[in-house]
Amino acid sequence: TYLNLPFDPVEPFPFPTRFCDACNELCLSCNGPNATDCSDCVFALRVDRCVGSCEDGEYVSAKRCLNCHEECDGCTGGSPQDCINCQNVKNFLGDGGRFECLASGSCPANTFENMINSTCDQCHPTCAECVGPESENCTICENPPGYTIIPPEGDDLGLFG
Numbered sequence: 001t002y003l004n005l006p007f008d009p010v011e012p013f014p015f016p017t018r019f020c021d022a023c024n025e026l027c028l029s030c031n032g033p034n035a036t037d038c039s040d041c042v043f044a045l046r047v048d049r050c051v052g053s054c055e056d057g058e059y060v061s062a063k064r065c066l067n068c069h070e071e072c073d074g075c076t077g078g079s080p081q082d083c084i085n086c087q088n089v090k091n092f093l094g095d096g097g098r099f100e101c102l103a104s105g106s107c108p109a110n111t112f113e114n115m116i117n118s119t120c121d122q123c124h125p126t127c128a129e130c131v132g133p134e135s136e137n138c139t140i141c142e143n144p145p146g147y148t149i150i151p152p153e154g155d156d157l158g159l160f161g
Contacts, residue, residue, distance in 0.1 A: 026050035071101035
């Protein structure tokens with residue numbers, strides 16, 4: 001509740017009609033009747049007002065609606081590891097199904113961007129960089145002595161120099 005002090009231009013002092021009034025339902029405490037008058041929110045603050053839920057592309061932290069990471073399609077926090085789904089590419093982080101969302105073209109070393117399912121997939125163990133999962137998809141070999149790239153006949157894509 002807040003103390004409602006209506007202004008009376010004829011008799012401004014003392015306040016003859018003071019009464020307590022309920023805060024907006026989105027406020028825990030307030031200094032007026034609107035969601036913008038809250039001093040503490042039930043759920044969260046979004047920009048300058050209390051809200052009952054955050055918008056798509058936002059998450060709640062310390063009772064504030066904050067933007068998800070730019071690569072996320074929905075999230076539970078602000079990092080690319082907090083995404084529910086990805087805008088572009090999903091990079092799995094070991095076992096357990098954990099992943100991070102990345103921009104297209106930014107898969108880490110020893111992986112390639114699988115365009116069919118929008119994931120970063122592992123290169124063949126003989127590859128340091130690759131364009132696919134097989135040993136013939138290497139663009140740079142791992143460093144064991146004696147490995148080199150052998151371009152396939154009719155290298156029409158120019159992937160091997």
